[in-house]
Amino acid sequence: MNLRYKINTAIFLAATFGYGIISLIHAYADNGSVSSLEQRALGELPSFSLGSLATGAFIQDFEQYFNDHLPLRTSMAKTGALIMTWKGLPDEEAILVQQGGDNTALRLTGDNDMEQLVQESQDTQYLIYKEQAYTLFKYSNAAAELYAETLNRFRSEVDSAARVYSMLVPTSSEFIDHDHYSQLSDSQKEALGHINELLSSGIQQIDAYSALDQHKEEDIYFRTDHHWTALGAYYAYSEFMKTVGEEAVPLSTFAQGEIDDFLGSSYKATLSYKLKSHPDVITYYQPADSYSYTRYYTNGKKVEGKVVDPSYAKEDIGLYSVFLGGDFPWGEIHTGQDNGKSIVVIKDSYANAFIPYLIPHFESIYYIDPRFYKGSLTAFIEVHHATDVLFLNNSTVARTKGIAELIDQLL
Known part of the structure; x- marks a missing residue:
């Protein structure tokens, strides 16, 4: 194993674990409760109990809390949206964006099965067409x-x-x-x-x-x-x-x-x-x-x-x-x-x-x-x-x- 490989590996591990430690510290120290960008309440630090641990609820709630309080989370979300423009998606006539924790975008063409696109998702979906966003309606x-x-x-x-x-x-x-x-x-x-x-x-x-x-x-x-x-x-x-x-x-x-x-x-x-x-x-x-x-x-x-x-x-x-x-x-x-x-x-x-x-x-x-x-x-x-x-x-x-x-x- 040559020296350059060792140095690159060490830098990668230091960056990965360093960010993880910083994220944990930030998650515990951050008392913000609302995201001004998303205009929603952020996950709260869950109370620990053996029962919630056994059912998996504690892990699930803590994961949501951790994700909501990552350092530079808002900046990373905006950067991710910018990367979509480099992929060419916003230049399409219309795209379908699904909001279910993570945003995903789908190019819309005349070949899409519109009914299937809606039926396959229970998440909130947005159609972006002619510089306007439409929240899609699914009847109940x-x-x-x-x-x-x-x-x-x-x-x-x-x-x-x-x-x-x-x-x-x-x-x-x-x-x-x-x-x-x-x-x-x-x-x-x-x-x-x-x-x-x-x-x-x-x-x-x-x-x-x-x-x-x-x-x-x-x-x-x-x-x-x-x-x-x-x-x-x-x-x-x-x-x-x-x-x-x-x-x-x-x-x-x-x-x-x-x-x-x-x-x-x-x-x-x-x-x-x-x-x-x-x-x-x-x-x-x-x-x-x-x-x-x-x-x-x-x-x-x-x-x-x-x-x-x-x-x-x-x-x-x-x-x-x-x-x-x-x-x-x-x-x-x-x-x-x-x-x-x-x-x-x-x-x-x-x-x-x-x-x-x-x-x-x-x-x-x-x-x-x-x-x-x-x-x-x-x-x-x-x-x-x-x-x-x-x-x-x-x-x-x-x-x-x-x-x-x-x-x-x-x-």
């Missing part, structure tokens, strides 16, 4: 039916005098402008239609789908994020007001502003350089009417602010936080209206861009996010004397049972 009949059952149960348990509405919002993948690639997603129109068929007659349906479909050529969804834009939310708001028999306030009456260089959740999930090279612009509309807004944290802390404020748009929590300041267990808005109308919006984050438009129409506006709220929905409705209740959720409710189960636990 069980999830759709559970959501309808949960809303019907709510309707039966609240005061019959309260008006209850359901707004189901399609995501951008419903409007993929390519016959071949659109086959990657199940029909959201049919999925949402099935939920509507099962809803009680005591729940009035808001046809956000048709409102968005009529404007699908406009910028109603972000290209690098899974949310709709404030413009898309405005069209849904207009449909809501038409359904309740009121006129929507013209968009021109709101003060308009813009936030440049928005790279949203879809970019952070895929780290696609196609998306990075074409960031979004967030256009926001601030209501002219007077109001007070208070949002409540999980620890009970309350903070007053504005419903639309560009100062909320920070990288660590996401620029979409310009609307309502982000996601909170609940919040309340009191306006200058004197009409005795009070609405509670039970919502996901799509409603954040929607709720500010309600200020000219209600005396009080409350929102509840079932992902964080711990109280009773029916008690909340009663205590706050709600005249109206709006369930506003995107089509995820017809894909997974999560939101329905959370709402059910609050009844």
Whole structure:
């Protein structure tokens, strides 16, 4: 064995074991709990027990914790995305990115079996086409039916005098402008239609789908994020007001502003350089009417602010936080209206861009996010004397049972 070989071997082993030791030290010392790049909670150091060791749960949880707290993890993820550009993948017309712990990308061609590509994976999949990311939709009949059952149960348990509405919002993948690639997603129109068929007659349906479909050529969804834009939310708001028999306030009456260089959740999930090279612009509309807004944290802390404020748009929590300041267990808005109308919006984050438009129409506006709220929905409705209740959720409710189960636990 020559000297050069020994030296190379020694350097390789030193680098490998050195990085491993540094990683272990960093993993134990690092107390970061959230990845600002991925906008998700990082794995926590698991508690050791003989039982968890015997079942393998401890090893699995520790592996997740270790992977989440590697030194330079964020930099390495970005470098990996850059290497994909050297392989030529982002130069293809479209690619399919699968998010299941590790990102993988597949070139899409006319020879792909689109149905098989979706059926073979249970992970979240993104289609990146024409510098836009689409979160693919896979229908679950069980999830759709559970959501309808949960809303019907709510309707039966609240005061019959309260008006209850359901707004189901399609995501951008419903409007993929390519016959071949659109086959990657199940029909959201049919999925949402099935939920509507099962809803009680005591729940009035808001046809956000048709409102968005009529404007699908406009910028109603972000290209690098899974949310709709404030413009898309405005069209849904207009449909809501038409359904309740009121006129929507013209968009021109709101003060308009813009936030440049928005790279949203879809970019952070895929780290696609196609998306990075074409960031979004967030256009926001601030209501002219007077109001007070208070949002409540999980620890009970309350903070007053504005419903639309560009100062909320920070990288660590996401620029979409310009609307309502982000996601909170609940919040309340009191306006200058004197009409005795009070609405509670039970919502996901799509409603954040929607709720500010309600200020000219209600005396009080409350929102509840079932992902964080711990109280009773029916008690909340009663205590706050709600005249109206709006369930506003995107089509995820017809894909997974999560939101329905959370709402059910609050009844």
